[in-house]
Amino acid sequence: MAGKRGLIMGVANDRSLAWGIAQAVAAQGGEIAFSFQGEALEKRVRPLAESLGADFLIECDVADPASMDAAFATLAARWPTIDFVVHAIGFSDKNELRGRYVDTSIENFAMTMNISVFSFTDVARRVLPLMKAGGSLLTLSYYGAEKVIPHYNVMGVAKAALEASVKYLAMDLGPENIRVNAISAGPIKTLAASGIGDFRYILKWNEHNAPLRRNVTIEDVGGAGAYLLSHLASGVTGEIHHVDAGYNVIGMKAEDAPDM
Ligand code: NAD
Numbered sequence: 001m002a003g004k005r006g007l008i009m010g011v012a013n014d015r016s017l018a019w020g021i022a023q024a025v026a027a028q029g030g031e032i033a034f035s036f037q038g039e040a041l042e043k044r045v046r047p048l049a050e051s052l053g054a055d056f057l058i059e060c061d062v063a064d065p066a067s068m069d070a071a072f073a074t075l076a077a078r079w080p081t082i083d084f085v086v087h088a089i090g091f092s093d094k095n096e097l098r099g100r101y102v103d104t105s106i107e108n109f110a111m112t113m114n115i116s117v118f119s120f121t122d123v124a125r126r127v128l129p130l131m132k133a134g135g136s137l138l139t140l141s142y143y144g145a146e147k148v149i150p151h152y153n154v155m156g157v158a159k160a161a162l163e164a165s166v167k168y169l170a171m172d173l174g175p176e177n178i179r180v181n182a183i184s185a186g187p188i189k190t191l192a193a194s195g196i197g198d199f200r201y202i203l204k205w206n207e208h209n210a211p212l213r214r215n216v217t218i219e220d221v222g223g224a225g226a227y228l229l230s231h232l233a234s235g236v237t238g239e240i241h242h243v244d245a246g247y248n249v250i251g252m253k254a255e256d257a258p259d260m
Pocket of ligand 1: 018087091115141192193
């Protein structure tokens, strides 16, 4: 990643998937600008950024078009060209991340899709002028896009749309040598994940059934992220790359369910 620079969106703290990717990118010599959502998170993100030698922090609420305008103007003013963007952003009302999907409200459905899906397409369009020499865009998905995971509900529907967006964006931006991929990460205990009902059980179930018999870490996600952002993945686009200790390949789960 030496000589490459880009924007990482979605670091909330040192447990964030985006932080795992940032550390791996920095270890490979990449230069990073960080966006953060609101002042409260800036206090957490700034010291993390500084620990990687980064001083370019940009406030950005993806749900607010004025904030997006300002953020990408700030980015372009200092860095007129960039090589990569990581979008590690998702949000839904946690009251609807338990119980039945069928009870999802229109308000939360629209908000979840806006923040967790549309924002990636919006970011892609906004960085196009900064990627004249090509680039790599990466977002984060989850297996709940493909199969029903209890309590994941509207977030699963959003991730399915996000994964479809990756493929459409890959087709649109391929002629400009911009690659678009997603990592479908296994469950990891983060701030966002703590909003999902019975998340501890999902973690146990994954650990018990995954071929590697463990859960993945943000370091696992970081390594795959750095690969997808780098020239090592120069022929890879439109890909949903599982980093889940192999969980997605299992057809029959173990008969003895783990204890709650
Ligand atoms: P996290 O809480 O550390 O990160 C979520 C980030 O989204 C935060 O930085 C938050 O500020 C940001 N965000 C939410 N709404 C925003 C808005 N309106 N504007 C700007 N930023 C906003 O949790 P995480 O688990 O690292 O989540 C990152 C991504 O990884 C999400 O897309 C999540 O769905 C995905 N993912 C997580 C897991 C997991 O088990 N933790 C598994 C697969 C995929």
